[in-house]
Amino acid sequence: MYKAVIGLEVHTELNTKSKMFSQSKNEYTKEVNSNITEIDLALPGTLPLPNKEGVRKALKLAMCLNCETPSEVMFDRKNYYYADLPKGYQLTQMTKPFGKRGYLDISVNGVEKRIGIHQLHLEEDSASMTHMSTYSLLDYNRAGVPLIEIVSEPDMNTIDEVIEYLENLRSIIKYADISEASAEKGQLRVDVNISMMKETDTVLGTRAEIKNINSFNTVKEVIAYEMKRQEEILTSGGKVIQETRRWDDTKKETVSMREKVDAIDYRYYVDPNIPVVSISDDFKEDIRKTIPVLPRERFNKYITLGVSEKDAKSIVREKEVSDYFDSVLSFGVDAKEASNWMTTRLMGYMNQNNLNICEISLTSEGLASLVKMVSEGKISSQQGKDVFAICLDEGKTPEEVVKEKGMEQISDEEAIREIVKEAIKNNSAQYEQYKAGKTALAGFFVGQTLKMSEGKANPAIVNKLVNEELNK
Amino acid sequence: MIKDKSIDEIRDILKTNKVEDVFEEAKVMAKEANDEYNPFVTIMDKCEHINSISKIDGVPYALKDNFSTKGILTTGSSNILKDYVPCFDSTVYKKLKEAGAVLVGKTVLDELAMGGTGLTGHTGIVRNPYDKSRITAGSSAGSAAAVALGIVPFAIGSDTGDSVRKPAAYTGVVGFKPTYGRISRYGMFPFASSLDHVGIFARNVKDIATVTDVLKGRDDKDMVTLPDENINYSENLDSSLKDVKLFYIKEVIESTSKDNEVIVNFKKLVEDLRSKGASVSEVSFDKTLLEVIYPTYFIISCAEATSNNSNLTGFIFGPRSEGATPDEVMINTRSEGFAEMIKRRFVIGSYILEKENQEKLFLNAKRIRNMIVIKMNQLFKEYDGLLLPASGSIAPKIEDSSKPDRLGSEYLILENHLAIGNFGGYPSITIPSGFVNNMPIAVNLTCAQKEDLKTLQIANNIEKVIGGDK
Known part of the structure; x- marks a missing residue:
């Protein structure tokens, strides 16, 4: 050979x-x-x-x-x-x-x-x-x-x-x-x-x-x-x-x-x-000072932060993209999650619209807060995607969009518990059936609660509280 | 009215006469002289003058035809550039123009400055003003002749081996090349870049100083130019010969017969200088090193010249020959455009630069150059200047000019030591020192790098001593 x-x-x-x-x-x-x-x-x-x-x-x-x-x-x-x-x-x-x-x-x-x-x-x-x-x-x-x-x-x-x-x-x-x-x-x-x-x-x-x-x-x-x-x-x-x-x-x-x-x-x-x-x-020495952190070093840093090799490679390809990503990270968000948003959402959008990162209306701070809102459960990931699209189209910050659209997720347990209780009260027939052993109906109450909260209630919390209230 | 006059005398004439009239007179003289001596490639039709407060305002001059002049034919005295009209000014021409000097004509040189006879320009041979059957030497032949004929008080030349200082000696005028880098080479057609200097011809040392003052200075377009020094040469020429320490090289003087009238003249000058308080010592210099000055010069200059002239292809400027392919166009243009002697230098230059020859020929030549320069620099620590006869004889007859035994010690040493000035980039000046058989002879003074003022001061004193000044 x-x-x-x-x-x-x-x-x-x-x-x-x-x-x-x-x-x-x-x-x-x-x-x-x-x-x-x-x-x-x-x-x-x-x-x-x-x-x-x-x-x-x-x-x-x-x-x-x-x-x-x-x-x-x-x-x-x-x-x-x-x-x-x-x-x-x-x-x-x-x-x-x-x-x-x-x-x-x-x-x-x-x-x-x-x-x-x-x-x-x-x-x-x-x-x-x-x-x-x-x-x-x-x-x-x-x-x-x-x-x-x-x-x-x-x-x-x-x-x-x-x-x-x-x-x-x-x-x-x-x-x-x-x-x-x-x-x-x-x-x-x-x-x-x-x-x-x-x-x-x-x-x-x-x-x-x-x-x-x-x-x-x-x-x-x-x-x-x-x-x-x-x-x-x-x-x-x-x-x-x-x-x-x-x-x-x-x-x-x-x-x-x-x-x-x-x-x-x-x-x-x-x-x-x-x-x-x-x-x-x-x-x-003056010249050496002007050398930025090079892609190889950045790549290694991203890998240690948990970013996949594939994502790390595509982020470091362009310095501006990597700089943007570093800036996102500086707001204290999880690197792995942020890299997902970077490579699938942001870079996808850039490719589709033939834009470079400097022409994007969403700032690194904006993307960081969006990633945070999703990971902290303030908005759902589906909402996150919608917010992302609106931010890019309308040039608004994620906070502005969430506020305008009233998307803020309710995570306050007491507030949600009130809604759950109301849902049970409004659907006494189903409640009886549940008590009679038809436990699959728990999902029905979750759905009702979410509907009544106009989608703002944090689904995980709703899930937890529905079970608590039904089994009291 | 202006014939044979110095710059100061012409400035006096200009107080009562128009610049145009002075130019017209120079132009008429130039045209008459061209029939007999052929110093000019181009004689200017119109007087072009910019008012200035300089010391050469309104003064006519001649410029060697290897200095780029915007809108004015510049041939390098070669067929390969016979119709070339540049689109930019050399720094030298620009400075002279801005100082109010008036260009009378562009002067003949040995083709592309490669030659020492004044016989190889494409417009014909230049003849010596003292005897038409003799050469002026070259390559700045026309500029030397124009000053010697009294047409202009000063002229510009270029000096790669001795191209200003040798013709000055043969035509009885003063010829100076300052320190390498003192005057910008920008726009001067290159022959051998590491040896090329701008040079000046005039009737006396003071005029040389006046013109050098106009031309010297840092030019951002020529990286080798030296920083400006705020000294006016022409106003600081007065100095004493007392405490001046000069030397001559024993082996140069002994390379010819004691009875040689040039040597007799030189020795008399040495005595006269001593009587005025200068010390003149005899110093011994390695004879072998002196004998290899010429081959060293030839090797370095041919090598650099080959590549410096590779731009002459007819593609962008100059006459272009026919050809079926770009390569053919280039080959035909160069074959038809250069004289045989130029091609010979290019072939030699290419050979020298070939990989297998570079070490033995080119790099060794550079080493020898360096050895000579180191030795000279040592001597200049002890002495103010080197004084030698500028040439071993009067100007040769035209038909004899190619005859000297080029391998004989007399020729190798006596006729080539001026190249030391180019090896080290030293300021070097040729001063007429008398006549032999009614032909002028001269001495040459060379000083340490950057000692241009000192060179001119000593030269000024030597000029006085020769002139019998008390």
Whole structure:
């Protein structure tokens, strides 16, 4: 049996206000070649102006991924000619990347695994190019956009692990406010390195690299296809060749682009225009302070509070959702119950209406008090659901709704006992039958009491008192 | 009226004359000179002047054609940029414009500043004002010639190895490059970024100081620029030669014959300086290190130049050749646009940067550069400045310019020591020191980093001593 050995290179665009080496805006626009200055076009004599915010964000992500960070800022030139590369070299980091030897912990089906991060570096994006039949179009809006590349170790073996790694990585990127990390907008691009080896093998097999994959779904398809392709080659006695491939989405297969991926010599050398600036420990500490509690830590906390693994995973996926949930918990409600409301009710509503948590009219305090009212029996769970819906539709607090609708549950035993007594008095025929042994009629009195209280009486208390009164 | 005049003299003329008339005269001279000496790629049609209270308000000047000028052709003297009109101003041009200086023309350089003869510009060779059959040296050939011809009192050049200071020596003008980072390089076409400096030509040291005052200062667009210092150079030039400690390098002087008239001239100057109270010591420097200055310079500059010029593809700016694919367009544009000597440098530069050669060639060259700089920094702790002949001879004949034995010790040491100034980013100035066979010769003074004022003060004194000032 063969197993896959998979490493990923993930590129993500930073959400800085301006580009990495110029003051052009870094924002998506449909108007081509509008976010450009002479620097982005590499007009002769222009010089790079590194974006400090980009540096901060890259270091921040390196720290989030438990990487070693360097003591100096240094950029290298990666030299190659391509029409989408204005300077004829890309400013990137080779000598001193912002992150080295980090890791990311994942858990798949309850099994924990640590995925090594080989390196994280900051670089600039190229222009986007559209090839027409007899000509090509170049849009330089993307040229110079800050880009982080995160290179993992070949520590993954299954599609599930890869997707879990990607989902976790995306969460962290969003938590740390590094990028919107939207695959649709091309803000997250993945290169997959994959080889196959026998369980008993001690050396890695020859790998193929599949470049520029834009969605996690395609990542799944690519890996499934490659595992099958490479295994077929190996079992039939063939040899996998080291090459770069791309995914053909119409044919649903990977296609060879070029052989021997290591053959290109990019002639890296340290850029002489950007002075080497040392990074002080204070600067690093300032960055570290801005790192929020990350999803993994939150996940572990929720599990200890009794939240199910599935619910915990879906709550931590988005920082805003998890922040909201933390806020709900801060009002002292039960985590397990609150998580049920979060995942089934609140997140269901958000999905249905395509809203994010910031657009929801129910505050965390509101949800907390709703959860409390239900768990303390002030309203029934059915009432809770109704209140929830009204709160979201009308923007009211649960207290307001409960009051307006007169839903407040009666839990005062004496008050309920009066109603029970009245119900018995009003239905003397049934009372006699009960006394004569038809004990099933207890339910009838419960129903009567609830009806007379207009549904406000706490059913559990009613139940208890009906039995008491009937058996006096 | 303005021919051969200094900045101060022209400022006097401007008291009674219009800026436009002064410009017109310079323009006429420039046009006449271009037929014989070819210093200009572009001569301005109209006088463009912004009023200012600066000391160069209304003063005409020339700018090397590798400084980006918005709306004005900027070719780098290369076919690959023969029709390039930039859309932004270099910081140098912007500062001069705002200081009221009037641009007379853009001057010829060796193609993309890569050359030392003034013979390789795409608009033809630049001839020496003292003898048309001789070179001016380069790469800032046109700027040197424009000042030497008396058309403008100052001109801007760029200096990567000696591209301002050598032509200044051959054309009998003062040529200065301040400390690396003193003047912004933004908008200056890069040759080798770690060695590139903005430089200035003028008729005397004071004018050099005046122009440096306008150009110096921190520029947020060039990260290597130094913080502003609130010292006015031109108003603080007066100083004494007493207690000034200079040195020269024994091995440089001994690399040529004792009878070489340049050496005779240099030794006389040393004596004159001593008689004025300066101390001038002879210092020994590792000869092997001196001999490898040129290959070290060549390796670093070719490597950086290759990548610096990779933007010249015809896609975004400049002439574009035909081709069936983007790659073909790029290959054809570059094949047709660069002269053979430039391509040679790029091939060498690429070779140097290749993975298997980097350690042995590029990194070793950087190490040697560093060794030389460390040694020089030590000497500058003890001495105020290094004084040497700027060149070992007068300007060569045009037909002889490519003949020197490039592996001979005399050439390697005597004609290349100026690159020390670029290795260390030192302020370095060439001052005319006399004539040999009616051709100008010069000395060069190099001081410690950031000692620009001291450099100009000593140079000012040397100028006085040479001029026979009592």
